Amino acid sequence: MMPTEDIYQPLLNVIEFLGTFAFAISGIRHAAAKRFDWFGGFVCGVAVAIGGGTLRDIMLGVTPFWMTSSIYLICTFMAQMFVIVFARSLKSLDNTWFFFDTLGLALFTVAGLQKTLDCGHAFWVAIIMGTITGSAGGVIRDVLLNNVPVIFQKEIYAMASIIGGLAYWALVELGCDMTISVITAFLLIVAIRILAVKYHISLPVLRGEE
Template sequence: MIDQPLLFAADVLATLVFATTGALVASRKQMDIFGFMWLAMATGVGGGTLRDLLLGLPVFWVEDPLPLSLCLAVAVFLHFTASSFQSRMKVILWLDAFGLGFAVIAGTLKAMDQGTAGIIAVVMGVFSGTVGGIIRDTLGQEPSIILKREIYVTAAALGACTTVLILGAGEPRLLGAVAGFAVIFALRGAAVLRNLALPVYNPRAGRDYP
């Protein structure tokens, strides 16, 4: 079994960081305090909710209200303090990189705890890490980060694969979690700093047949 304190800690940290990014987007959109709360909650628990539903498990924030309480606390706090951030978009990008790492590792570990195949654990990790950001961008009417050329889903997938491979080799669970997080944060951080992107599909004109 996956170490439950480690799994819960990753879930809580991911929720806290993503809730912060949701509240900061709400500040950019000049929402009222209930808008802050809604965006923080939807962003903070969105990915983990989908993961638990797909795995047929009790939703983590329904079992323990701490993650949801953190979302609300972050929303209220940032409603009164968000203006102190000089560049909220830069803050959002870096916090999102942390949140991505925590959420992907939590999703990967939880799927492996259920005895799923490695590829399923990777997919659950990617879902956990990206869905909250998609919800945030959609509700905040921001261009979704997964539709941009930046390295995002790629970082999530490679980090999840790292964790699966290390645990599959029988190495300590903490090592797998830390290594997976490091891969995700390093790749995402490099993308933010260097504007790195993978080659994209270039459409070609159709052929004329006689």
């Protein structure tokens, strides 16, 4: 998805697989908490894993990325098997899921940014599309589960994508090499998400009108 040198490609593939796996796990676990059946769990897993990128591709007017390679559905299927077999052990791996999910957020954001720029759109459009790529899948999951989307109330999640996107923009404008800009944005998103969770940082809540 990103124009990088061949040396990075295997690493990117690993991160993409781990991120997709963690995203799918998140959808399936939320579905299990609502007593969904296996089909409902799979749909929620797919929604998180590919929902954001699909929404991005529809708005960009290109074929949704998962329709050209079956790896994303196979990865979701493996996540589904994992949840079914290891249901009781999932919670003890929460730190692992959090870390893979954060890698996924960072990679999908940067990939969405890059794909939007490649389509010839402005940088501010690319930042929005990067954020959608990373975060919209979780919103679709919450809508399907009839929950209020968690990223609108509690978590610093999409803000990490937005700040990473702004940093990428700034670095490119300052004449930085694209590979360095991509890696910096990626690491910044990972760092913001980890620090926000570690130190319980959240955005201010909108005041009511009572």
